[in-house]
Amino acid sequence: MSEQSTKDPREPLYKYVKDHFWSVRNSSAQTLSSTCRQLALGEGGLCWLIKSSPLYSSISCATNMVLIALVLFFIFDAMQYLISSIKYHDLADKYDNEILNKNITTSEELIV
Numbered sequence: 001m002s003e004q005s006t007k008d009p010r011e012p013l014y015k016y017v018k019d020h021f022w023s024v025r026n027s028s029a030q031t032l033s034s035t036c037r038q039l040a041l042g043e044g045g046l047c048w049l050i051k052s053s054p055l056y057s058s059i060s061c062a063t064n065m066v067l068i069a070l071v072l073f074f075i076f077d078a079m080q081y082l083i084s085s086i087k088y089h090d091l092a093d094k095y096d097n098e099i100l101n102k103n104i105t106t107s108e109e110l111i112v
Contacts, residue, residue: 021092
């Protein structure tokens, strides 16, 4: 029996989903993890710096607002990757299930 006839015809579809959806999801998750680690390290460093300063009591409200804005920036940056990761995970999982159930038979049906 030839190798071509024993191959699953859905294999190119699974490869397309893997290359276009799961890879984006994995990249987003990796970036999210890296961003969260940097955020935690930065917050810890800022807290240590502020608390160890002899001028701690004279830090202005504006400085506190800058620190809060900086933390919010990193939180929103991390949220962007979290949302992207969740959306691509859901989309790739949906396409995998539809391919498994033979609801999708061509790669043209996968393009969103």
